[in-house]
Amino acid sequence: MKELKPQKDAYTLILEAIDTGVYRPGDRLVESELAERFGVSRTPIREALQRLETQSLLARDGRSLIVASLDHNQLSELYAVRAELEGLAARLAARHATREEVSVLREMVEEDRGRIGDPAALSRSNRQFHKQIHLASHNRYLVQQLDLVHRTMALMDSTSLAAQGRDELALNEHAAIVAAIEARDEDRACEALKTHISQAFTTRLKLDAVRHGRL
Numbered sequence: 001m002k003e004l005k006p007q008k009d010a011y012t013l014i015l016e017a018i019d020t021g022v023y024r025p026g027d028r029l030v031e032s033e034l035a036e037r038f039g040v041s042r043t044p045i046r047e048a049l050q051r052l053e054t055q056s057l058l059a060r061d062g063r064s065l066i067v068a069s070l071d072h073n074q075l076s077e078l079y080a081v082r083a084e085l086e087g088l089a090a091r092l093a094a095r096h097a098t099r100e101e102v103s104v105l106r107e108m109v110e111e112d113r114g115r116i117g118d119p120a121a122l123s124r125s126n127r128q129f130h131k132q133i134h135l136a137s138h139n140r141y142l143v144q145q146l147d148l149v150h151r152t153m154a155l156m157d158s159t160s161l162a163a164q165g166r167d168e169l170a171l172n173e174h175a176a177i178v179a180a181i182e183a184r185d186e187d188r189a190c191e192a193l194k195t196h197i198s199q200a201f202t203t204r205l206k207l208d209a210v211r212h213g214r215l
Contacts, residue, residue, distance in 0.1 A: 009044065009048070010034075010038060010040050010044035010045050010047070010048040011044075011047075011048035011051055011052070013038045013040075013048075014029070014034065014038075014045075014048050014049070014052060015052070015057070015151065015154075018057065018067055018154050018155075019151075019154040023067050024067060025066075025067050025068065025069035025070075025155055025156075026066055026067060026069060027066060027067045028061070028064050028065070028066050029049060029058065029064075029065050029066065029067065030064075031045050031046055031049070034049075049065055053065060055148075055151070056068060056152075057151065057152070057154070057155065067155065068155055069155060070152075070155050070156065072208075075156075075201075075204070076201075078149065078152055078153070079197060079198075079200075079201040081149060082146075082149050082153075082197055083193075083194045083197040083198060083201075084194075085142065085145055085146050085149060086130065086133070086146070086193050086194070086196075086197055087190040087191070087193050087194040087197075088137070088142060088190065089133050089134050089136075089137040089139075089142055089143075089146060089193070090133055090137075090177060090180070090181065090189040090190050090192065090193035091186045091187075091189055091190040092136075092137035092138065092139055092142070092186075093133050093136035093137050093181050093189065094180060094181045094183075094184050094185060094186040094188075094189040094190075095184070095186055096136065096137065096138040097136035097137075097138075097181055098136075101132070101135070101136040102136075102178065102181060102182045104132060105129070105132055105133065105136070105178045105181065106178055106182070108125065108128065108129050108132065108174075109129070109171060109174045109175050109178055111125070112125050112126075112129070112171050112174070113171060115167075116167045116168055116171070117167065119159050119161045119162040119167065120159075122159075122161045122167055122170075123159040123161055126159075126161065126170070127150065129174060130146075130150070131150075133177070133181075133193070134146045134147075136181070156204070158204075158207060160200045160201075160203040160204045160207065162207070163203045163206070163207055166200075166203050169199070170196070170199075170200070173192065173195065173196040173199065174196070176192045176196075177189060177192045177193050177196060180192050
């Protein structure tokens, strides 16, 4: 008998659509259109939109709800929190990760080398890599907080991995993080991941400056 996969709820469906770029910052979300797209009634859609608005992933534009965007200050605040939480996750992963978890991380880095030049694919696998580190921390409360941070990251309208040369550098940084975790060097793992986040933030600021004519 074929096993049925659990059906995703309206909240998860909308969140994934934002995360994968189906809906981008500034896009208007309409109950009826969402209900038709996802094949669900308007009531769960309405409840999901209210939840997303409460989490600041959606914003009001008159009477409409749009996908929120992050200003410079919000971006700085988000990266500051992310660096600290990700650094802690790497530190705990160096302490608690199993051999199998380290092996998976190593394989993910090697597989990603075949995705260099494909920012969209690398962006997806990058999220999976970081999630794997979160899980390897073996701290459920930290994982929950990082899930919230990464949910907000979906409000960025581009990936820093699209910057020329950033993809290969990012993978080298990933390899350094994994090496530190495998060596059980908690301080080095924490610092390597915080440096990785700092480099990503610097790249994003440069991309934004170019896009807005500041560079």
